[in-house]
Amino acid sequence: MNLLVLYSMPINKDMTNKFGICPSTGHLSVLFPEKEAERTPSNKIFLAIVLQGGAMIEIDGKNHLIYTGTLIYLYPNHLVRQISHTEDLLLEYLWFEFEFLSDFPLLLKADISEYVGKNPCLQLKDKERQLVKKYYDLIAERYQESNEYIAITKGLLFSFILEISRLYSGKNVSVSNTRQDELTDHFFFLLHQHYKKERSVSFYADKLYISDKYLMRVLKKSTGQTFHFWVIEFIMREAKLLLRSTTISITEISEKLNYPNPSFFSRVFHQYVGMTPKEFRNQ
Numbered sequence: 001m002n003l004l005v006l007y008s009m010p011i012n013k014d015m016t017n018k019f020g021i022c023p024s025t026g027h028l029s030v031l032f033p034e035k036e037a038e039r040t041p042s043n044k045i046f047l048a049i050v051l052q053g054g055a056m057i058e059i060d061g062k063n064h065l066i067y068t069g070t071l072i073y074l075y076p077n078h079l080v081r082q083i084s085h086t087e088d089l090l091l092e093y094l095w096f097e098f099e100f101l102s103d104f105p106l107l108l109k110a111d112i113s114e115y116v117g118k119n120p121c122l123q124l125k126d127k128e129r130q131l132v133k134k135y136y137d138l139i140a141e142r143y144q145e146s147n148e149y150i151a152i153t154k155g156l157l158f159s160f161i162l163e164i165s166r167l168y169s170g171k172n173v174s175v176s177n178t179r180q181d182e183l184t185d186h187f188f189f190l191l192h193q194h195y196k197k198e199r200s201v202s203f204y205a206d207k208l209y210i211s212d213k214y215l216m217r218v219l220k221k222s223t224g225q226t227f228h229f230w231v232i233e234f235i236m237r238e239a240k241l242l243l244r245s246t247t248i249s250i251t252e253i254s255e256k257l258n259y260p261n262p263s264f265f266s267r268v269f270h271q272y273v274g275m276t277p278k279e280f281r282n283q
Contacts, residue, residue: 017097018096018097018099018100019094019095019096019097019100019143019153019157020094020095020096021093021094021095021136021139021140021143022092022093022094023092023140024051024090024091024092025090025091025092026053026088026089026090026091028055028057028082028085028089028091029082030093031046031048031072031074031080031091031093032055032057032058032080032081032082033080033081033082034081034082035081036081037058037079037080037081037245038079038080038081039077039078039079039080040074040075040076040077040078040080041076042076042077042192042193043076043097043098043099043192043193044076044095044096044097045073045074045075045076045095045096045097045098046072046073046074046093046094046095047071047072047073047074047093047094047095047160047161047164048071048072048074048091048092048093048094049069049070049071049072049091049092049093049124049129049132049133049136050066050067050068050069050070050072050089050090050091051068051090051091051092052068052088052089052090053067053068053085053086053087053088053089053090054066054067054068054085054086054089055067055082055083055084055085055086055089056082056083056084056085057080057081057082057083058080058081058082058083059074059078059079059080059120059121060078060079060080060241060244060245061079061241061244061245063083064120064121066121069123069124069125069126069129070121070122070123070124071121071122071123071124071132071164071167072093072120072121073116073120073121073122073164073168074120075113075116075117075120075192076192077192077238078120079241079245092136094136094139094157096157098189098192099189100154100157101154101157101158101161103154104154104158112165112168112169113188115168115169116168117237119168122167122168124167128167131163132160132163132164135156135159135160135163136160138156139153139156139157139160142156180218180221180222181222183208183210183215183218183222184218184219184222184223186207186208187204187208187215187218187219188230190204190207190208191204191230191231191234192234195231195234195235195238196235196238196256196257196258197258199231199235199258201215201216201227201228204227215227232268232272235257236269236272236273238257239253239257239265239269239277240273240280242256243277243280243281244280244281250262250265250266250277250278253265253277254266265277
Protein backbone atom coordinates (compact mmCIF):
# COMPACT_ATOMS: atom_id res chain seq x y z
CA MET A 1 0.00 0.00 0.00
CA ASN A 2 1.30 3.43 -0.91
CA LEU A 3 0.88 6.81 0.76
CA LEU A 4 -2.56 7.57 2.15
CA VAL A 5 -3.81 11.11 1.60
CA LEU A 6 -5.91 11.87 4.64
CA TYR A 7 -8.00 14.70 5.97
CA SER A 8 -6.06 16.74 8.50
CA MET A 9 -7.21 16.91 12.09
CA PRO A 10 -5.75 17.59 15.54
CA ILE A 11 -3.16 14.97 16.48
CA ASN A 12 -4.55 12.04 18.40
CA LYS A 13 -2.40 8.90 18.42
CA ASP A 14 -5.27 6.52 19.14
CA MET A 15 -7.24 8.00 16.26
CA THR A 16 -4.70 8.56 13.51
CA ASN A 17 -2.94 5.22 13.94
CA LYS A 18 -6.10 3.15 13.61
CA PHE A 19 -8.39 5.02 11.22
CA GLY A 20 -8.05 7.14 8.12
CA ILE A 21 -10.30 8.61 5.44
CA CYS A 22 -9.31 9.92 2.03
CA PRO A 23 -11.06 12.66 0.05
CA SER A 24 -11.87 11.95 -3.59
CA THR A 25 -8.77 10.95 -5.53
CA GLY A 26 -7.84 9.69 -8.95
CA HIS A 27 -4.80 7.83 -7.64
CA LEU A 28 -5.86 4.21 -7.82
CA SER A 29 -2.33 3.14 -6.89
CA VAL A 30 -3.02 4.18 -3.29
CA LEU A 31 -5.09 1.00 -2.98
CA PHE A 32 -3.99 -1.05 -5.96
CA PRO A 33 -0.28 -1.05 -6.94
CA GLU A 34 0.50 -0.66 -10.62
CA LYS A 35 3.01 -3.46 -11.16
CA GLU A 36 3.48 -6.29 -8.71
CA ALA A 37 0.51 -7.37 -6.62
CA GLU A 38 0.74 -6.53 -2.92
CA ARG A 39 -1.04 -7.69 0.20
CA THR A 40 -3.56 -5.55 2.00
CA PRO A 41 -2.35 -5.07 5.61
CA SER A 42 -3.10 -7.91 8.01
CA ASN A 43 -4.83 -5.67 10.53
CA LYS A 44 -6.82 -3.25 8.35
CA ILE A 45 -10.07 -3.14 6.41
CA PHE A 46 -10.50 -0.82 3.42
CA LEU A 47 -13.82 0.48 2.08
CA ALA A 48 -13.90 2.41 -1.20
CA ILE A 49 -16.53 3.63 -3.64
CA VAL A 50 -15.99 4.64 -7.24
CA LEU A 51 -17.45 8.10 -7.93
CA GLN A 52 -16.74 8.27 -11.66
CA GLY A 53 -14.76 6.58 -14.39
CA GLY A 54 -13.71 2.97 -14.28
CA ALA A 55 -10.83 0.54 -13.85
CA MET A 56 -9.84 -3.08 -14.14
CA ILE A 57 -8.35 -4.41 -10.92
CA GLU A 58 -7.14 -7.78 -9.76
CA ILE A 59 -8.02 -9.18 -6.34
CA ASP A 60 -6.70 -12.60 -5.34
CA GLY A 61 -5.98 -13.49 -8.94
CA LYS A 62 -9.44 -12.56 -10.24
CA ASN A 63 -10.14 -9.57 -12.48
CA HIS A 64 -12.86 -7.12 -11.47
CA LEU A 65 -14.29 -4.30 -13.57
CA ILE A 66 -15.13 -1.37 -11.29
CA TYR A 67 -17.00 1.77 -12.34
CA THR A 68 -19.31 4.45 -10.99
CA GLY A 69 -21.18 3.04 -8.01
CA THR A 70 -18.90 0.08 -7.31
CA LEU A 71 -18.28 -0.56 -3.63
CA ILE A 72 -14.95 -2.22 -2.82
CA TYR A 73 -14.65 -4.00 0.52
CA LEU A 74 -11.11 -5.26 1.20
CA TYR A 75 -10.36 -7.54 4.12
CA PRO A 76 -6.81 -8.19 5.38
CA ASN A 77 -4.36 -10.17 3.26
CA HIS A 78 -6.04 -9.77 -0.12
CA LEU A 79 -3.51 -9.83 -2.96
CA VAL A 80 -4.29 -6.75 -5.10
CA ARG A 81 -3.04 -4.80 -8.10
CA GLN A 82 -4.42 -2.55 -10.82
CA ILE A 83 -4.50 -3.49 -14.49
CA SER A 84 -5.85 -0.33 -16.13
CA HIS A 85 -8.07 2.67 -15.44
CA THR A 86 -9.73 5.57 -17.23
CA GLU A 87 -8.26 9.06 -16.99
CA ASP A 88 -11.35 10.40 -15.24
CA LEU A 89 -11.33 7.77 -12.47
CA LEU A 90 -12.36 9.17 -9.09
CA LEU A 91 -12.88 7.29 -5.84
CA GLU A 92 -13.15 7.79 -2.10
CA TYR A 93 -12.03 5.38 0.59
CA LEU A 94 -11.46 4.89 4.28
CA TRP A 95 -9.61 2.32 6.34
CA PHE A 96 -9.59 1.19 9.94
CA GLU A 97 -7.92 -1.36 12.17
CA PHE A 98 -10.00 -3.98 13.95
CA GLU A 99 -8.97 -2.49 17.28
CA PHE A 100 -10.49 0.86 16.35
CA LEU A 101 -13.98 -0.61 16.80
CA SER A 102 -13.12 -2.96 19.65
CA ASP A 103 -15.81 -1.37 21.84
CA PHE A 104 -18.54 -2.46 19.41
CA PRO A 105 -20.22 -5.83 18.76
CA LEU A 106 -19.08 -8.43 16.29
CA LEU A 107 -18.20 -6.95 12.90
CA LEU A 108 -17.20 -9.98 10.86
CA LYS A 109 -20.23 -12.25 11.05
CA ALA A 110 -19.02 -15.55 9.67
CA ASP A 111 -21.48 -15.93 6.78
CA ILE A 112 -21.15 -12.31 5.60
CA SER A 113 -17.39 -12.32 6.09
CA GLU A 114 -17.00 -15.38 3.90
CA TYR A 115 -19.21 -13.91 1.17
CA VAL A 116 -17.46 -10.52 1.20
CA GLY A 117 -14.06 -12.21 1.11
CA LYS A 118 -15.04 -13.98 -2.10
CA ASN A 119 -16.99 -11.05 -3.57
CA PRO A 120 -15.14 -7.86 -2.58
CA CYS A 121 -16.74 -5.70 -5.29
CA LEU A 122 -20.45 -4.88 -5.17
CA GLN A 123 -22.29 -2.75 -7.73
CA LEU A 124 -24.69 -0.42 -5.91
CA LYS A 125 -28.04 0.83 -7.12
CA ASP A 126 -28.61 4.61 -7.19
CA LYS A 127 -30.33 4.79 -3.78
CA GLU A 128 -27.71 2.53 -2.23
CA ARG A 129 -24.92 4.66 -3.67
CA GLN A 130 -26.52 7.81 -2.27
CA LEU A 131 -26.82 6.19 1.15
CA VAL A 132 -23.18 5.12 1.16
CA LYS A 133 -22.12 8.62 0.07
CA LYS A 134 -24.11 10.23 2.90
CA TYR A 135 -22.44 8.01 5.48
CA TYR A 136 -19.01 8.66 4.01
CA ASP A 137 -19.47 12.44 3.96
CA LEU A 138 -20.76 12.52 7.53
CA ILE A 139 -17.88 10.38 8.80
CA ALA A 140 -15.42 12.63 6.97
CA GLU A 141 -17.03 15.75 8.43
CA ARG A 142 -16.87 14.45 12.00
CA TYR A 143 -13.37 13.08 11.53
CA GLN A 144 -11.83 16.39 10.50
CA GLU A 145 -13.65 18.64 12.95
CA SER A 146 -12.35 17.78 16.40
CA ASN A 147 -11.02 15.08 18.71
CA GLU A 148 -14.27 15.48 20.62
CA TYR A 149 -16.01 13.61 17.80
CA ILE A 150 -13.92 10.42 18.00
CA ALA A 151 -16.70 8.48 19.72
CA ILE A 152 -19.22 9.78 17.19
CA THR A 153 -16.90 8.86 14.32
CA LYS A 154 -16.63 5.32 15.67
CA GLY A 155 -20.39 5.06 16.02
CA LEU A 156 -20.98 6.32 12.50
CA LEU A 157 -18.35 3.95 11.12
CA PHE A 158 -19.95 1.00 12.90
CA SER A 159 -23.38 1.96 11.51
CA PHE A 160 -21.82 2.37 8.07
CA ILE A 161 -20.41 -1.15 8.19
CA LEU A 162 -23.77 -2.53 9.31
CA GLU A 163 -25.40 -0.85 6.31
CA ILE A 164 -22.81 -2.32 3.97
CA SER A 165 -23.27 -5.76 5.54
CA ARG A 166 -26.99 -5.39 4.91
CA LEU A 167 -26.34 -4.49 1.26
CA TYR A 168 -24.22 -7.59 0.87
CA SER A 169 -26.55 -9.97 2.68
CA GLY A 170 -29.91 -8.44 1.76
CA LYS A 171 -31.02 -8.48 5.39
CA ASN A 172 -30.49 -6.57 8.62
CA VAL A 173 -27.53 -7.68 10.73
CA SER A 174 -27.94 -8.49 14.40
CA VAL A 175 -25.87 -6.30 16.72
CA SER A 176 -26.40 -8.16 19.95
CA ASN A 177 -23.23 -7.91 21.97
CA THR A 178 -23.23 -11.07 24.04
CA ARG A 179 -20.13 -12.51 25.66
CA GLN A 180 -20.08 -15.18 22.96
CA ASP A 181 -20.18 -12.50 20.23
CA GLU A 182 -17.23 -10.74 21.82
CA LEU A 183 -15.21 -13.94 22.02
CA THR A 184 -16.02 -14.87 18.43
CA ASP A 185 -15.06 -11.39 17.27
CA HIS A 186 -11.74 -11.52 19.11
CA PHE A 187 -11.06 -15.04 17.87
CA PHE A 188 -11.34 -13.95 14.22
CA PHE A 189 -9.20 -10.91 14.96
CA LEU A 190 -6.49 -13.24 16.28
CA LEU A 191 -6.99 -15.74 13.46
CA HIS A 192 -6.38 -13.09 10.80
CA GLN A 193 -3.03 -12.38 12.44
CA HIS A 194 -1.80 -15.86 13.37
CA TYR A 195 -3.42 -18.53 11.16
CA LYS A 196 -0.22 -19.21 9.19
CA LYS A 197 1.70 -20.29 12.28
CA GLU A 198 -0.73 -21.05 15.07
CA ARG A 199 -3.25 -23.88 14.62
CA SER A 200 -3.83 -25.18 18.13
CA VAL A 201 -7.01 -24.31 19.95
CA SER A 202 -4.98 -23.77 23.13
CA PHE A 203 -3.08 -20.83 21.57
CA TYR A 204 -6.28 -18.91 20.84
CA ALA A 205 -8.04 -19.98 24.03
CA ASP A 206 -5.08 -18.75 26.10
CA LYS A 207 -5.17 -15.39 24.31
CA LEU A 208 -8.87 -15.11 25.14
CA TYR A 209 -8.41 -16.34 28.75
CA ILE A 210 -10.88 -19.18 28.35
CA SER A 211 -10.63 -22.97 28.17
CA ASP A 212 -10.13 -24.88 24.94
CA LYS A 213 -13.48 -26.61 25.24
CA TYR A 214 -15.34 -23.36 25.85
CA LEU A 215 -13.80 -21.70 22.78
CA MET A 216 -14.76 -24.65 20.59
CA ARG A 217 -18.29 -24.59 21.97
CA VAL A 218 -18.64 -20.83 21.43
CA LEU A 219 -17.45 -21.00 17.82
CA LYS A 220 -19.75 -23.87 16.98
CA LYS A 221 -22.73 -22.02 18.42
CA SER A 222 -21.85 -18.60 16.96
CA THR A 223 -20.76 -19.64 13.46
CA GLY A 224 -22.15 -23.12 12.92
CA GLN A 225 -18.62 -24.37 12.25
CA THR A 226 -15.83 -25.85 14.36
CA PHE A 227 -12.55 -24.27 15.39
CA HIS A 228 -10.63 -26.58 13.08
CA PHE A 229 -12.88 -25.70 10.15
CA TRP A 230 -12.02 -22.02 10.44
CA VAL A 231 -8.29 -22.59 10.82
CA ILE A 232 -8.15 -24.87 7.77
CA GLU A 233 -10.47 -22.55 5.85
CA PHE A 234 -8.10 -19.60 6.33
CA ILE A 235 -5.05 -21.70 5.46
CA MET A 236 -6.61 -23.20 2.33
CA ARG A 237 -7.80 -19.79 1.13
CA GLU A 238 -4.22 -18.61 1.36
CA ALA A 239 -2.89 -21.75 -0.31
CA LYS A 240 -5.31 -21.42 -3.23
CA LEU A 241 -4.46 -17.75 -3.57
CA LEU A 242 -0.73 -18.45 -3.73
CA LEU A 243 -1.23 -21.26 -6.23
CA ARG A 244 -3.47 -19.16 -8.44
CA SER A 245 -1.72 -15.80 -8.23
CA THR A 246 2.00 -16.58 -7.92
CA THR A 247 4.60 -18.84 -9.49
CA ILE A 248 6.35 -19.82 -6.26
CA SER A 249 6.89 -23.54 -5.82
CA ILE A 250 4.65 -25.86 -3.84
CA THR A 251 7.57 -26.42 -1.49
CA GLU A 252 7.79 -22.66 -0.81
CA ILE A 253 4.04 -22.46 -0.27
CA SER A 254 4.14 -25.29 2.25
CA GLU A 255 6.94 -23.47 4.09
CA LYS A 256 5.04 -20.16 4.08
CA LEU A 257 2.04 -21.94 5.59
CA ASN A 258 4.23 -23.65 8.19
CA TYR A 259 3.74 -27.24 7.07
CA PRO A 260 6.53 -29.70 7.96
CA ASN A 261 7.01 -30.78 4.33
CA PRO A 262 5.39 -30.45 0.87
CA SER A 263 3.99 -34.00 0.97
CA PHE A 264 2.01 -33.35 4.14
CA PHE A 265 0.76 -30.03 2.76
CA SER A 266 -0.32 -31.74 -0.48
CA ARG A 267 -2.24 -34.42 1.43
CA VAL A 268 -4.11 -31.84 3.50
CA PHE A 269 -4.82 -29.74 0.41
CA HIS A 270 -6.14 -32.75 -1.51
CA GLN A 271 -8.32 -33.76 1.40
CA TYR A 272 -9.82 -30.26 1.66
CA VAL A 273 -10.00 -29.19 -2.01
CA GLY A 274 -10.42 -32.52 -3.76
CA MET A 275 -7.31 -32.21 -5.94
CA THR A 276 -3.57 -31.83 -5.51
CA PRO A 277 -1.94 -28.39 -5.39
CA LYS A 278 -0.40 -29.07 -8.82
CA GLU A 279 -3.78 -30.01 -10.30
CA PHE A 280 -5.36 -26.90 -8.79
CA ARG A 281 -2.66 -24.64 -10.23
CA ASN A 282 -2.94 -26.17 -13.70
CA GLN A 283 -6.71 -26.26 -13.99
